[in-house]
Amino acid sequence: MIVTSHNGHTKSYLKPRFRVDIVDERCIRCGCCVEQCSFDSMYFDTQYQRIGSTDENCVACHRCVVFCPTQAITIHQMSIEYKHNDHWRPDVIEDITRQSETGGVLITGMGSDKPWTCYWDKLCLNASQVTNPSIDPLREPMELRTFLGRKPDRLEIDPRTMEMKTTMGPQVRIETPIMFSAMSYGAVSLNVHEALARAASLAGTLYNTGEGGLHPKLFKYGPHTIVQVASGRFGVHPAYLDVGRIVEIKIGQGAKPGIGGHLPGEKVSATVATTRMIPQGTDALSPAPQHDIYSIEDLSQLIHALKEATNYTKPISVKIAAVHNSAAIASGIARAGADMIAIDGIRGSTGAAPKSIRDNVGIPIEMALASVDARLRAEGIRNQVSLVVAGGFRTSADVVKAIALGADAVYIGTAALISIGCTVCQACYTGRCAWGITTTDDKLTKRQNPEIAAERMANLLHSWSHEIKEMLGAMGINSIESLRGNRLHLRGVGLTRAEADILGVRLAGE
């Protein structure tokens, strides 16, 4: 959070949150840190011929720490001197202080940093011992290939000719059950968008344009692209729909369920404006609802309109935030004709969202996924849709647990950005990202080389895919479809009986 004296004449009551320490005997006065800091924290003190820092501007992005050639810089969290209080915590006091100084809605970036229960950390995976041999993925086949799209209950085959009589809806193949979450061009830089597209192509998976259109330069990655149609309809035109492999209707997002988006005019550069099909420098406001969708039958119309527009060649996905009655909503979406449902949990990330919404609205993805999968099975329609989940996936183990709970695939966003330097400093909404990720500033965006960034992201997918294979092999499974929805391979630790029942898992030792 950049802390400034907001109205120019009032002293801010907010204290700096970080302290930048520079070890003078190490510092060679090269000025690299000053050059790298995009938050105006580091400066060269000409009077004393040394580096100084404006600590209240530091967001702890660690760009200067990483790039200092002599490791002279460390950043420390300022110690908390408030009298201890479990209710009036420092973050609560500071939020109120900040609101009192601005009168505005508190805006923040990334996913919720509140200590929501992470159920992935309370689920143990199974492994084979004696009765069932574990499988070594280095020596035996191990299959992660996944197909997204609507599947029929039954495949009809002519027994004489072996000709298939059932017509399948469009299916999209991914070689690992991990895709990149929706991140729009505008929220992230064009170089990052290109890196996501290239990484998806390298890893045989898909990335998602988010609601910001698609720069023509990236059309060539179309077979690895999910194009989003959201409430602002930014950048939606025939060529955009044609080029994507999947079309996703965005209803909601885990970081900000129930509200729209806001890309400030300062980030709407000439190319962002062209891609979004809006005037340069204007705020890009996505309405909270889609103004042609006020009920499930309206959604059904849009789904079918998009199927018509794409000549029934692409699966249509509907993305919702995980909310209290996700199960019933998902059932409605499946029956409305969607081929995929994407659900984004309360820990889902964003470029910018009101803090009150991000930290309080929605439910954990684990619970939403478990109840949606169970509900669709109870109604006998689970195979009609592919289920993709998102919202704070940190490790390959999180992914494996999600698939065992019932997901076909997961979306990762934050983890992908961390792979290219993001330190989750939560300053994305400022447009000053020192790592050149969430910015459209010409100088800062050059900090991401699409080729290098793509390689780092692809490495992450490669690494997770290997780890998933190891975990599958340990369970005695050699194909991902035998894990999907196979909750017997999960056991809960530290869960209440009610939580275990909702997740549909037994407790460890049972």
Next chain:
Amino acid sequence: MKGLLNPDNRYGDDKSSAACSLFGMLDTTGRRFSSEAVIRAITNMHDRSNGLGGGFAAYGIYPQYPEHYALHVMYMSQAAKANVETYLRAEFDIEHAEPIPTSPANGIVNPPDVWRYFALPKQLDGLSGDDTVVQRVMHVNTSIADAFIFSSGRNMGVFKGVGFPEAIARYFRLEEYQGYLWTVHGRFPTNTPGWWGGAHPFNVLDWTVVHNGELSSYGINRRHLEMFGYFCTLQTDTEVAAYAVDLLVRRHGHSIETLAKILAAPLWSEIDRMPPRERALHQTLRQVYGSLLLNGPFTIIIAHTGQMIGLTDRIRLRPLVAGVRGDVLYLSSEESAIHLVCPDVERTWTPMGGEPVVGTVGVAPGPPKSAATTQAAGRKSARGRG
């Protein structure tokens, strides 16, 4: 010993896994023969089971009732028998009912009361006779306490319980039966105590499955089958294989070859190398039926009227040997058992992983083309990793 009879799995496991011995024998001319050979064969593999389960499926044993469904029912209490019979009388026309003949046998302790009913369903509710019977069996097995219908086909029957298979044979006096197709199972359960309902073969209608292995995919196989009205009540993973076969072959109309390609699907690396038409078919089969892929080590022998099928998992983690002499097809966990009962066996071979061995009445049995080169090796020894 009451626990061994208790259908409620007292350890709460959803499934029990097992290492086992399997044997199957089919006379493809349809000639009926006694159980003597299959009992000797399974006895020869005694060490592969531990006395906690054995069972037989025999086809062609009730020629006097060719059209009637032969319902074999286990009762753990008198109340259960009264409840089931009330239900059966309401739903079926019962041609004949009798206790299944038994004799005391060593190692058979505290058996349930076992009856058989030759019956035809009264009301079809717009369903076929087979579908109606499946529904009635599911009702009894899920809703009536202390009772299990463990065999429900026509002109066939399952005989099973807790004990070594040779003891089960003596107990059920199997020497008195003549059938053209027999499959046998000796069980070595590992994570639940054996109980009568959990012994193999598993059955629905005339489908039976005997299984050696553990299905690591059980959790999803079961949840997928629930969407189609099959509910697993017997707490053994093999049950899903029986229901999957019924769904895929009887209800979805797939051939045995297609069934094998679903249960033990070719690897993607193999599918990717197939000619376009075949590739499209196999890719679509995996897309639609991925939840029915049986994953983990297994060998199964599936049987139904007029046909016996042997199948191993696609990376072949459990043993299976096939043998032929004249019109008779043998399937066994160990080759020695085939040689014991058929010293002049003409050919034996080790089937490839995921490649079904199919014997059909009216069709001369033989190894698949791809097995031709393995015949000599198959003669020497059948090695498995199970």
